[in-house]
Amino acid sequence: MKIATWNVNSLSVRLPQVLQWLETEPVDVLCLQELKLTDDKFPLEALAQAGYQSVSFGQKTYNGVAILSRHPLRDVVRNMSAFEDPQSRLIAATIDTPLGPLRVLNGYFVNGQAPGSEKFEYKMRWLDALRAWVAAELAAHGNVVLLGDFNITVDDRDTYDPEGLRETIHHTTEERQQFQALLDLGLVDAFRHFEQPEKSYSWWDYRELAFRRNRGLRIDHILVSEALRPRLAACTIDKAPRRYERPSDHAPVIVTLA
């Protein structure tokens, strides 16, 4: 069973690429971020024809998340009730998969702009709230997957320039402590559970031929609860869609559970 996360940077623009990718990689569940469209514009029909039931939590221009599934979805939650937020960044659902019920938490984490900025403060407050919310989800559900665009590099392996970018946004100690705090709740970084090629990234800037030069960051992550650790079979980044026409700047990350 495969679950994937992909920041599509506008679903209006990227729907053809999503459909194209699903043809070659018909994952069971696909979590999207940065829809940049409202729910009334969500392409429910096109995705249904591709075999996916969807739930979305959109917003005009910015943010927006969705879960697409080949299996039944239920108990959908949008954002955190304990954290008032005008931005659509979280959607959760329980999916009745062949492996049993799976609680999927899909997040478009705050970017944070720069350490010390107001947006960075918001990122930290959002992450504090997220930790409490994920803890409650873990207490309520055994098999939990937390995935999405975290906008955090976990360690120096996740960045093309660890020295030059030290303590800049996505690389700060505070962000990495927040990531570690999520792991400490009882989650496993599925990608690092396996041996991986060096210089594995999930995002590359559109500028400066960054993709061709592999100057990227690994900021899209899939975390699974300890209960799922024995089921981890693979975790990969699929760079193929980064070579599509009009690509997203992110590549999908896929976890295989068995």
Place this chain on the structure above:
DNA sequence: ATGACGGTGTGGCACCGA
């Protein structure tokens, strides 16, 4: 380099992303 690219909303650009 306060740049670069690309998306959005509106507009002749500014703002945001990472």
